Amino acid sequence: MIKKCIILLLVALMTAPMGLAGSVHDDDDKNRVEQRGIRRLHPERERAKAIKKLQEQLSRRADPNADPWDTSDEVWGTVDLPPQAVADSAAVTGHRIPSTSKSASEQAIVDDLINTDYSIKEYGVGLRRMTWHDEPVTRTIDELLPFVTIDAAGDCLSRYVSRDKTSNEVFFAFAFEDSVAGPLRLCVHYCADDPLNFDQLTFNIDGFDYVFYPADPQRGETGTGLYWEMSDDVLRPGYKDLVYALAHSHWIVLKLVSEKGFSHVKMLTDGQRDDFANVLALYRLLGGAI
Numbered sequence: 001m002i003k004k005c006i007i008l009l010l011v012a013l014m015t016a017p018m019g020l021a022g023s024v025h026d027d028d029d030k031n032r033v034e035q036r037g038i039r040r041l042h043p044e045r046e047r048a049k050a051i052k053k054l055q056e057q058l059s060r061r062a063d064p065n066a067d068p069w070d071t072s073d074e075v076w077g078t079v080d081l082p083p084q085a086v087a088d089s090a091a092v093t094g095h096r097i098p099s100t101s102k103s104a105s106e107q108a109i110v111d112d113l114i115n116t117d118y119s120i121k122e123y124g125v126g127l128r129r130m131t132w133h134d135e136p137v138t139r140t141i142d143e144l145l146p147f148v149t150i151d152a153a154g155d156c157l158s159r160y161v162s163r164d165k166t167s168n169e170v171f172f173a174f175a176f177e178d179s180v181a182g183p184l185r186l187c188v189h190y191c192a193d194d195p196l197n198f199d200q201l202t203f204n205i206d207g208f209d210y211v212f213y214p215a216d217p218q219r220g221e222t223g224t225g226l227y228w229e230m231s232d233d234v235l236r237p238g239y240k241d242l243v244y245a246l247a248h249s250h251w252i253v254l255k256l257v258s259e260k261g262f263s264h265v266k267m268l269t270d271g272q273r274d275d276f277a278n279v280l281a282l283y284r285l286l287g288g289a290i
Contacts, residue, residue, distance in 0.1 A: 158275035
């Protein structure tokens with residue numbers, strides 16, 4: 001009897017470390033689960049990464065005579081998108097626990113457990129290029145009116161936009177006469193101490209490029225050493241994806257591309273993104289269509 005008790009005690013002592021090791025492993029897995037899978041549920045953090053990357057690119061420009069906004073020779077304003085599925089650890093495959101004491105059925109169960117992929121899959125949010133959706137407008141005209149104004153030219157646009165020639169702006173606008181909404185337009189204002197002569201707009205929206213070609217940009221000088229450039233274009237059906245993306249974005253980087261190869265890059269503010277959403281919603285509520 002004493003011998004049997006000693007044997008049982010030795011068996012218990014030998015198996016205890018295995019149980020403890022297993023519990024630590026489980027806790028580690030739990031910690032990894034709790035620490036992962038949260039970052040990409042907040043796309044606004046991708047915008048912060050884009051801002052940081054853009055700042056790093058600009059800070060590397062040592063030539064004081066170079067255009068500080070010219071990033072034509074490198075990838076600009078983008079983030080490294082995560083893969084659609086990421087494994088925490090590689091699946092353990094091809095291993096077999098040798099044992100002469102297990103039956104064939106028992107060994108098959110063990111092999112199945114070992115060869116199962118227990119890696120945690122993580123799926124990104126907002127990784128697809130946005131396309132137009134005819135979704136209903138959830139806000140009312142009364143809710144949107146405080147954010148817009150009608151200027152002297154009869155255009156409805158954000159009340160926070162300046163149409164002065166010395167401003168730098170990008171915004172939606174549409175004519176509004178006799179309770180009828182005219183075509184939705186994309187307007188861009190650029191002013192600096194050097195002319196740019198832009199003829200292309202490239203919007204990097206949540207990591208995807210949308211290219212727009214203004215038809216007839218206007219240019220001039222203020223008389224105070226500044227050069228201004230403006231474009232005002234009707235948004236045709238071919239640009240519906242761009243319209244939707246501007247109004248539903250988490251972050252936007254705009255590149256004004258010059259016909260001479262120069263460029264001006266600007267990260268749009270949260271207020272400018274809100275202006276796109278508000279004006280588009282009001283435009284649709286007033287019967288406007290693209």
